Amino acid sequence: MIVAGFGFRGAVTEAALADALAQMGDVVPDVLAAPDDKIDTPAFRSFAAKTQAQVVPVTAEALQSVHTPTQAERILEKRGTGSVAEACALAAAGPKAALLTTRHISSDRMATCALAKGERA
Structure with a gap:
């Protein structure tokens, strides 16, 4: 299973x-994961509906429990993890998940995305 966090x-x-x-190439994720406090953002919901991927909310506890290769200071202070995208991907992919890509930032700097592979528990 491929998770886009x-x-x-x-x-x-x-x-x-x-x-x-799109910066990940021609990847079609099985799951889209985002922080549970942002999962109902209209743009995310609409985007998810168009991809037809399963949506998985990631709790603050789960975000904070994942060590990420990227360590953005502002995100560490705000969310307790170095990269929300990487943490969401890994947390949603399950306990034996492996990060396929570190975060990529959208051109307008409004979104980040990372990919992980795993089997959800």
């Missing part, structure tokens, strides 16, 4: 989410 600002657009994912 996302981090994004509240004013994100579908285009920014699509841009961040």
